[in-house]
Amino acid sequence: xxxxxxxxxxxxxxxxxxxxxxxxxxxxxxxxxxxxxxxxxxxxxxxxxxxxxxxxxxxxxxxxxxxxxxxxxxxxxxxxxxxxxxxxxxxxxxxxxxxxxxxxxxxxxxxxxxxxxxxxxxxxxxxxxxxxxxxxxxxxxxxxxxxxxxxxxxxxxxxxxxxxxxxxxxxxxxxxxxxxxxxxxxxxxxxxxxxxxxxxxxxxxxxxxxxxxxxxxxxxxxxxxxxxxxxxxxxxxxxxxxxxxxxxxxxxxxxxxxxxxxxxxxxxxxxx
Numbered sequence: 001x002x003x004x005x006x007x008x009x010x011x012x013x014x015x016x017x018x019x020x021x022x023x024x025x026x027x028x029x030x031x032x033x034x035x036x037x038x039x040x041x042x043x044x045x046x047x048x049x050x051x052x053x054x055x056x057x058x059x060x061x062x063x064x065x066x067x068x069x070x071x072x073x074x075x076x077x078x079x080x081x082x083x084x085x086x087x088x089x090x091x092x093x094x095x096x097x098x099x100x101x102x103x104x105x106x107x108x109x110x111x112x113x114x115x116x117x118x119x120x121x122x123x124x125x126x127x128x129x130x131x132x133x134x135x136x137x138x139x140x141x142x143x144x145x146x147x148x149x150x151x152x153x154x155x156x157x158x159x160x161x162x163x164x165x166x167x168x169x170x171x172x173x174x175x176x177x178x179x180x181x182x183x184x185x186x187x188x189x190x191x192x193x194x195x196x197x198x199x200x201x202x203x204x205x206x207x208x209x210x211x212x213x214x215x216x217x218x219x220x221x222x223x224x225x226x227x228x229x230x231x232x233x234x235x236x237x238x239x240x241x242x243x244x245x246x247x248x249x250x251x252x253x254x255x256x257x258x259x260x261x262x263x264x265x266x267x268x269x270x271x272x
Contacts, residue, residue, distance in 0.1 A: 068137055071203075074108050075104050075245065076110075077130055081235055082240055124215075125216075130239050132243065134148075151203075153209050156181045162196075177208070184228075191217055192217045196213040198210065199235075201236055
């Protein structure tokens with residue numbers, strides 16, 4: 001075989017090997033693309049499934065709710081009692097004294113005092129206070145009526161534990177809101193012997209505390225605790241009715257006479 005023939009054969013073998021390598025590489029590229037495509041599709045499907053699962057989980061766990069409070073406002077504290085009631089309980093009172101409050105729709109109070117001078121026989125002192133506290137429903141704390149119930153129970157206990165109280169008696173009363181308790185006790189002060197009557201009542205999400213006390217000063221006789229309590233219960237029922245009237249807009253005292261200038265404020269101390 002001539003040298004030229006051998007050179008041509010070598011060149012043909014070299015070209016064949018080179019073509020074979022090109023074909024092998026070309027075949028490998030689609031396989032890689034297919035593998036990459038499958039991997040990409042798989043990752044995309046997994047993300048969508050995870051998002052769908054998260055959405056379904058969120059839908060299955062609704063936001064917590066709480067029962068709405070019945071009362072969303074309070075009446076004017078100095079206007080919850082009729083003129084007739086005020087004339088009976090604090091006959092010498094000129095007008096109600098407003099308490100202080102940063103939100104009159106949640107807490108309000110008013111007080112009246114009366115001193116009837118009987119000359120040489122002394123004088124009769126009376127002090128009356130009405131305070132109201134309203135509780136809104138809160139997802140974290142609970143329903144408004146439940147919060148009011150907790151405060152009502154605490155208020156009754158606090159009244160019975162009044163410092164210096166003597167002969168304390170408590171009794172449940174009906175017909176005044178959803179629940180009510182009347183507490184009475186004697187309280188000795190430098191001015192004289194005071195007969196204290198307190199009625200704590202709850203109507204839905206509002207707690208009403210009515211304090212009424214009296215004393216005979218400068219030698220006048222001590223008033224009857226039974227008479228004072230009778231008046232206190234009647235006034236407390238009237239105050240609760242004013243609260244319930246806020247739900248339908250009938251809480252105004254226009255039909256009962258002027259009970260004093262409108263006022264509001266924080267609950268006053270339950271001692272005259």
